[in-house]
Amino acid sequence: MPILLSIPLAxxxxxxxxxxxxxxxxxxxxxxxxxxYIFLTALSMAYFEVFYAWVKVQMQTVFGNFMKEVxxxxxxxxxxxxxxxxxxxxxxxxxxxxxxxxxxxxxMMFHAFGRRLPVFRFDxxxxxxxxxxxxxxxxIAGSVSTIILDxxxxxxxNYIEIEKxxxxxxxxxxxxxxxxxxxxxxxxxxPLTAQYLNEKNKIxxxxxxxxxxxxxxxxxxxxxxxxxxxxxxxxxxxxSEFSGxxxxxxxxxxxxxxxxxxxxxxxxxxxxDYYRMVLVFGVVLAVMAIILNMVLIPLYGIxxxxxxxxxxxxxxxxxxxxxxxxxxxxxxxxxxxxKITILLIVLVGGFYFWEFPFNPYVNxxxxxxxxxxVYGFLIFKMxxxxxxxxxxxxxxxxKA
Numbered sequence: 399m400p401i402l403l404s405i406p407l408a409x410x411x412x413x414x415x416x417x418x419x420x421x422x423x424x425x426x427x428x429x430x431x432x433x434x435y436i437f438l439t440a441l442s443m444a445y446f447e448v449f450y451a452w453v454k455v456q457m458q459t460v461f462g463n464f465m466k467e468v469x470x471x472x473x474x475x476x477x478x479x480x481x482x483x484x485x486x487x488x489x490x491x492x493x494x495x496x497x498x499x500x501x502x503x504x505x506m507m508f509h510a511f512g513r514r515l516p517v518f519r520f521d522x523x524x525x526x527x528x529x530x531x532x533x534x535x536x537x538i539a540g541s542v543s544t545i546i547l548d549x550x551x552x553x554x555x556n557y558i559e560i561e562k563x564x565x566x567x568x569x570x571x572x573x574x575x576x577x578x579x580x581x582x583x584x585x586x587x588x589p590l591t592a593q594y595l596n597e598k599n600k601i602x603x604x605x606x607x608x609x610x611x612x613x614x615x616x617x618x619x620x621x622x623x624x625x626x627x628x629x630x631x632x633x634x635x636x637x638s639e640f641s642g643x644x645x646x647x648x649x650x651x652x653x654x655x656x657x658x659x660x661x662x663x664x665x666x667x668x669x670x671d672y673y674r675m676v677l678v679f680g681v682v683l684a685v686m687a688i689i690l691n692m693v694l695i696p697l698y699g700i701x702x703x704x705x706x707x708x709x710x711x712x713x714x715x716x717x718x719x720x721x722x723x724x725x726x727x728x729x730x731x732x733x734x735x736x737k738i739t740i741l742l743i744v745l746v747g748g749f750y751f752w753e754f755p756f757n758p759y760v761n762x763x764x765x766x767x768x769x770x771x772v773y774g775f776l777i778f779k780m781x782x783x784x785x786x787x788x789x790x791x792x793x794x795x796x797k798a
Contacts (some may be wrong), residue, residue, distance in 0.1 A: 400444040442499040473498035569643030573650035591665035611661030611730035618658035
């Protein structure tokens with residue numbers, strides 16, 4: 399499938415390169431020099447997902463998850479160090495980034511084929527129409543979700559200087575650390591949710607919905623506190639030009655925190671008979687995000703884009719919660735959700751203005767330790783999540 403799609407895209411890209419470049423470089427002409435890098439990176443990412451899917455059906459996810467979440471980020475960090483020390487220039491850095499994605503796909507291919515070689519057959523596939531229909535809708539829905547992740551940066555490129563797009567991107571990267579627990583747990587929640595849906599076990603499904611929501615809320619809430627309460631010190635460490643991203647960090651962090659609060663909501667929709675609605679909701683979100691960005695970026699710059707993304711994600715997630723409530727008669731929220739929310743608000747108010755009289759590095763370490771101890775102790779004593787409490791008891795000497 400990637401080959402079938404990439405060949406016509408490559409032809410169109412070659413013939414219409416000038417037109418595409420003009421569309422993408424209305425504000426920053428430098429972007430036009432790197433259009434083919436986008437194509438090569440996208441193709442590498444597509445084949446990485448193909449090989450990752452192959453090992454997932456062999457029940458092997460650990461190495462693939464490492465390659466998906468860690469490998470390319472470490473590679474990019476090393477390349478940035480090389481740029482900083484003037485060992486390579488920007489053009490070499492861009493080629494290096496593309497090379498990392500190509501290398502990642504190749505490593506994943508050798509790992510996947512090392513586990514099990516695929517066998518190509520050309521027999522007739524039963525229920526091929528249903529398979530293609532489901533696959534097409536999921537691909538389109540996934541594409542919409544991917545577009546939403548980078549739509550803000552793409553649209554900013556057409557309205558403001560590229561340096562400010564970089565400031566926005568750094569702020570978003572800081573905030574999206576909150577999404578890591580959800581992505582990791584999704585690998586576990588997906589098969590469990592599918593099992594309960596196939597068995598029509600609504601009691602177990604509701605329990606998983608609420609437990610996953612609470613667990614993710616507690617873990618992501620801790621990361622949210624670490625980011626928001628240390629953000630001033632962090633911006634003292636990095637160059638001062640990036641300090642304009644404070645509001646962006648806060649808004650995107652809140653949006654990602656809400657994502658975690660949904661628990662296995664996405665898994666329920668993808669594995670139920672209502673999977674088509676994911677596409678509908680995604681298209682609504684994409685249109686809304688585009689309109690909001692067009693209105694708010696000219697008014698407020700990078701903060702306007704953050705506001706647009708925040709509103710779009712909040713509305714999108716709320717629609718999904720309401721839909722699951724109507725179709726399955728269950729919500730991810732419990733009384734414990736309110737307790738965690740109050741705790742987060744109190745800790746933000748209590749720690750935000752409290753600073754140690756040391757350099758930013760020491761402040762971040764000391765403040766993080768203090769937040770971790772207070773938050774962990776209160777979460778354990780309130781016993782808001784059995785899974786979290788059991789984990790704390792397992793690795794500490796706390797007793798309820």
